[in-house]
Amino acid sequence: MNQLNGSLSGLSMQAPIPASRRRRTLRRLARDKWLYLMLLPGVLYFVLFKYAPMWGLLISFQDYQPYLGFGGSDWVGFKHFERLFNDPLFWRLLKNTLVLALYNIVFFFPAPILLALMLNEIRKEGFKRAMQTMIYVPHFVSWVVVVGIAYTFLTTDGGVVNEAIAAIGGEKIGFLTSADWFRSIITLEVMWKETGWGTIIFLAALAGVDPQQYEAARMDGASRLRQLWHVTLPAIRSTIVILFILRLGTFLDTGFEQIFLMINSLNREVGEVFDTYVYTAGITQGQFSFSTAVGLFKSVIGCILVVGANRLARKFGEEGVY
């Protein structure tokens, strides 16, 4: 990641040299034609699936009617944004989304790093491989199944956890029907499902650490913990920072499916987030313009967070994402 970034910024620095620029550009194009060809699918992907649909954001300023189409629908300015910000639900949605996002950043984000460091310390190659494969499995389990498993474990009507609590004489806890437990359970489910998968990039970064540095550290008498602190962590620091910044871009994406499946009358006050609200308003009630406005609002917040975090990272001497 680090090296890739280095060479990219190198390229852009060479670009603005004026003399016989065109010829040189052509020559470079010819030289790297295979690289550009390999770049093409990626560029096409972004143009087709990320940039082209942005055109559709304009319907958040319309009263979009599918039958009348984009051209025939009325323009209404900021009506849908006003409705969102004046909605009595707005502050609750914002708070729930932010708190869940914070739980996610604080508890879930470090988990793959810790797990990757632990895996990295395993010296038996076969065991490490087997572990890696096994911890990827939950990623491929769908949310419906994960929530089903959670229900079976946590229900008060014969769930394993509550039976255990009752067996040692405790009072049964309504994990699924309590606003107090909702966020913890959501975060734990995310951690169970995604921590293993999240280690991939960190393991790749760890594999790139120069073994000579460990040798040198050992020569100086550094313990395993010292090696971890002074060699491993600094080596993957920029990876962590970049992933953190990228994560902020989707800060308000709390994930729809999981929350939608876990939410009920007794925990809705802490569970309703923008994603579930967009679903009810947009998909089930067909208010396309309004839900697009909510989505646009989320994206703007995400964009501000990414730019802000990137600035901050650069200020502290890190590379940032751009």
Add this chain to the structure above:
Amino acid sequence: MIASTKKMVMTGAAALLAATALTACGSDNGKENTASSGSGGKGVMEITMMNQYTSTEPPSEDNPIIKRIEEYTGTKLNITWVPATAYNDKVNVSIASNDLPQVLLIQDTKSSSIINAERSGMFWEIGPYLKDYPNLSKYNANELVLNNISVDGKVYGLYRARALARQGIAFRQDWLDNLGLSQPKTIDELYEVIKAFALNDPDGNGKQDTFGLVEAEDSGSGAGAVGLIGFQNIAAYFGAPNQWEIQDGKAVPEFMTPENMEAMKFYKKLYDEKLINQDFAATKQSKQQELFYQGKAGMLFPTLDFVITGGNELRKANPDAKIDIVSRIEGPEGERVFATTGYSGMFVFPKATVKTEDELKALLSYFDKIVDDDMMYTWTWGIEGIHFEKDASGEPAISDQTAYTNQVSPLKQLPSYDGALMIWKGKGEADNKFRTMMQENEAIAVSNPVEPLISQTAVEKGTELNKIITDARVKFITGALDEAEYNKEVEKWRAQGGDQIIQEYTQLYAELAGN
């Protein structure tokens, strides 16, 4: 060397597999092509439609009933089957992208996207045509129901007729027998049965490990959700109105009536005494039925046909189990049940795909034909030799119940009438019983007076506002809110748009009555 040979074999096998898959697709396409190209020559009309399925898998291509319909009507059906749980989403996405079949089933007929689509002229208005079709005017021209589905006085869809009174109570008859109890007839007896099912060890295993009643949340019903699947039953017994009532010319929602409070207190009592599953607020309907099948609970409130479908599942888990139903419970205002809207979704015909009036008429004739007497016989019995056999006197009887359940039942989504009230002796006692109940209960069914009215506020905010009420109701039952706090939530509903809904319904109702 060995490894590389193995690899080559594997690659070869994979390539072969891919090739067969490709040819399979190819031949499929071929078939369709011949069919559609033949449509011009032989007068076979191809109809594209979107419909839903509730089984685990969509009906298969070679379903004998589909073949039968195609032969009988001279059509080629091209059906997109969508799981019922995702159906409304899929409809809205199709409408948003204007990617529509010729016949579209709409389940959530009162959602804002549908009403907007109807008002903007997306679908044909079919009301005036219905009288030209003998069978449709027999089954699908009930004034009350047409009124219920109309928008601004116009009928845009062919509704799928259903029985008006479908709700009831299903319970374990063998448990009742074990405990020496009789079937409940009053609210008090109902409570006693639930209590005995929970506390008196009805399954005789020596442990107190059953619930009397098993409940589930009903958030899937959107704006029509009440919090618990069976709440409407209890509310009806206590004399509450069906969603709305008109008092002195003013519209009043059900949840503001004292009868609603009585029904909530009934549930609260069940909850406090642990006679009902304590996690009902997080329980889905599938889980609810599972608990009943597994013998962990003795009662639930489904539609009356559950005695057949649920009975089959119950006997799979426990061959000795017996199920029965009751539907009339005496309350303070006598016996009453809530009426449904009288339909389950409707078919609409988008102008984008049905271009001419002639095409529309051809489609309506198709629908008329699949509910004529011959076809109603097919819907009820299936195909002779596959699903039913006739005895010496010519009386039909289902010979292969599994085949009927797998092949005929899921296709009852296709016609505009499901024969719910047709009673056939050969269908067996349980079947006759629930259909007779549905027929008889129409007389005591209470309907929702504002069903035909469209309040713009309710269309836009109804689902969100309704959550305030369903949440408050569930919280009252579990004890998180007391009566005063519940009323505060109702005030919140009123302040956030409820008052506007009340006012709009009141005004629209007065206008309707004035005409």
